[in-house]
Amino acid sequence: MPAAPRWRTALAKALSLPENKYQNVYQLATIDANRDPRSRTVVHRDFLHPEGSPHLPVLLTTTDARTPKVSQIHDHPRVEITWWMGGSQDQFRIAGPIRVVLSPDVKLESGSSRQEPSLALDRMDEQGFDWEKKRLDIFDSMSAHMKASWCRPPPGSIMKSYDDAKKWPQTVPKLGEAESEEDKRNQEQALRNFALVLVEPVEVDWVQLAEKPNHRTRFTRNGEQWKEEIIVP
Amino acid sequence: MPAAPRWRTALAKALSLPENKYQNVYQLATIDANRDPRSRTVVHRDFLHPEGSPHLPVLLTTTDARTPKVSQIHDHPRVEITWWMGGSQDQFRIAGPIRVVLSPDVKLESGSSRQEPSLALDRMDEQGFDWEKKRLDIFDSMSAHMKASWCRPPPGSIMKSYDDAKKWPQTVPKLGEAESEEDKRNQEQALRNFALVLVEPVEVDWVQLAEKPNHRTRFTRNGEQWKEEIIVP
Numbered sequence: 001m002p003a004a005p006r007w008r009t010a011l012a013k014a015l016s017l018p019e020n021k022y023q024n025v026y027q028l029a030t031i032d033a034n035r036d037p038r039s040r041t042v043v044h045r046d047f048l049h050p051e052g053s054p055h056l057p058v059l060l061t062t063t064d065a066r067t068p069k070v071s072q073i074h075d076h077p078r079v080e081i082t083w084w085m086g087g088s089q090d091q092f093r094i095a096g097p098i099r100v101v102l103s104p105d106v107k108l109e110s111g112s113s114r115q116e117p118s119l120a121l122d123r124m125d126e127q128g129f130d131w132e133k134k135r136l137d138i139f140d141s142m143s144a145h146m147k148a149s150w151c152r153p154p155p156g157s158i159m160k161s162y163d164d165a166k167k168w169p170q171t172v173p174k175l176g177e178a179e180s181e182e183d184k185r186n187q188e189q190a191l192r193n194f195a196l197v198l199v200e201p202v203e204v205d206w207v208q209l210a211e212k213p214n215h216r217t218r219f220t221r222n223g224e225q226w227k228e229e230i231i232v233p
Numbered sequence: 234m235p236a237a238p239r240w241r242t243a244l245a246k247a248l249s250l251p252e253n254k255y256q257n258v259y260q261l262a263t264i265d266a267n268r269d270p271r272s273r274t275v276v277h278r279d280f281l282h283p284e285g286s287p288h289l290p291v292l293l294t295t296t297d298a299r300t301p302k303v304s305q306i307h308d309h310p311r312v313e314i315t316w317w318m319g320g321s322q323d324q325f326r327i328a329g330p331i332r333v334v335l336s337p338d339v340k341l342e343s344g345s346s347r348q349e350p351s352l353a354l355d356r357m358d359e360q361g362f363d364w365e366k367k368r369l370d371i372f373d374s375m376s377a378h379m380k381a382s383w384c385r386p387p388p389g390s391i392m393k394s395y396d397d398a399k400k401w402p403q404t405v406p407k408l409g410e411a412e413s414e415e416d417k418r419n420q421e422q423a424l425r426n427f428a429l430v431l432v433e434p435v436e437v438d439w440v441q442l443a444e445k446p447n448h449r450t451r452f453t454r455n456g457e458q459w460k461e462e463i464i465v466p
Contacts, residue, residue: 027260028270038270039262041313076269078269080262080269081272082273086255091327093272093273105256157465161463162463165446204389230391230397231388232387232390
């Protein structure tokens with residue numbers, strides 16, 4: 001079985017260091033409808049890979065299906081992640097195709113003129129990976145407060161006052177544990193808005209600023225092979 | 234005199250908090266020649282504004298003129314910065330036009346099909362702001378090791394071994410302090426490659442995750458006025 005690429009092992013190691021304790025977030029850069037770059041911080045949730053293919057890792061984060069990034073990704077399904085770990089002074093820039101897994105009840109208007117080639121995600125599809133089960137599992141692993149964040153009004157819409165938020169649901173129970181009609185309604189809405197975001201790395205640029213002189217390594221996936229090059233920082 | 238916008242005051246306050254001590258870095262998102270998003274971490278160096286116009290702030294960072302981001306900015310001079318301050322749980326997303334101030338000896342091939350409207354930078358030009366003096370001042374304020382980073386081979390070019398870097402100049406003296414021919418040559422090369430990067434905010438999205446319920450505020454510059462809206466996080 002082909003091994004995980006060296007950057008993947010290095011990333012896991014960096015992430016496990018105590019000095020990087022709160023660095024499980026990265027910036028996700030996309031393109032908007034004006035063809036301008038957009039970027040925001042998201043929380044890393046998990047690594048996946050097709051069965052038998054740890055050399056094809058995928059990064060998993062989550063979002064609300066109503067955020068602008070979802071339509072941006074739909075229209076231009078290629079992104080770059082910047083994962084800066086200040087504790088250990090490591091930067092991983094990770095570029096590749098991206099996919100959003102929505103609720104089966106949600107359809108985006110098809111505006112995409114572009115299909116981004118994918119290997120890991122296509123293989124998981126072929127292997128019958130159950131994306132909806134994964135979506136429900138990740139949803140259920142979140143706190144009751146976090147679950148409630150997906151039954152707010154649409155993100156980015158205008159409010160009269162910060163205090164308007166106090167009228168929104170504050171918690172949503174786990175799946176199978178909603179008892180009141182209100183809890184059931186909120187859970188349904190939260191689940192409808194909750195989406196997985198999957199990034200398949202095909203190019204990784206790793207800078208190690210704690211090394212003196214600094215190290216910088218570029219990993220490029222060609223087919224199933226990872227090429228590794230030492231480059232000038 | 235119009236006051237600085239509230240986001241600018243909030244940003245300065247957040248940056249001054251002890252828990253945000255090492256958070257003087259942000260991610261700069263650009264568009265590359267394939268129209269794909271790119272992003273990397275850069276170090277915040279300074280705030281500027283036109284004389285008499287603190288309501289038109291500009292963010293200053295620096296780079297090597299030979300990095301891909303410089304030609305990306307040249308071709309598409311609009312960006313978004315994501316400034317995540319994990320200590321205080323604040324995110325500032327800052328979008329607007331961008332300009333690179335190169336050495337007077339360096340010219341980029343003109344490939345830009347787009348002029349991004351600017352207000353603060355144009356006003357500083359009209360006021361006769363001395364960009365080259367600023368470039369020299371910022372260069373000189375950097376450490377001798379940092380100065381030496383701009384006389385390496387071109388960033389991103391392939392090396393045989395990490396140890397090749399040990400052959401590169403390790404320090405470059407301050408302006409006026411180069412004595413040997415080698416120091417003079419290195420300083421000249423470093424100064425030729427050193428560039429300022431200026432981002433003029435026209436849209437700022439501030440999320441405060443330490444507030445419960447979370448606060449999110451969007452600031453939009455229309456002409457010389459900043460409009461402020463409370464929005465759903």
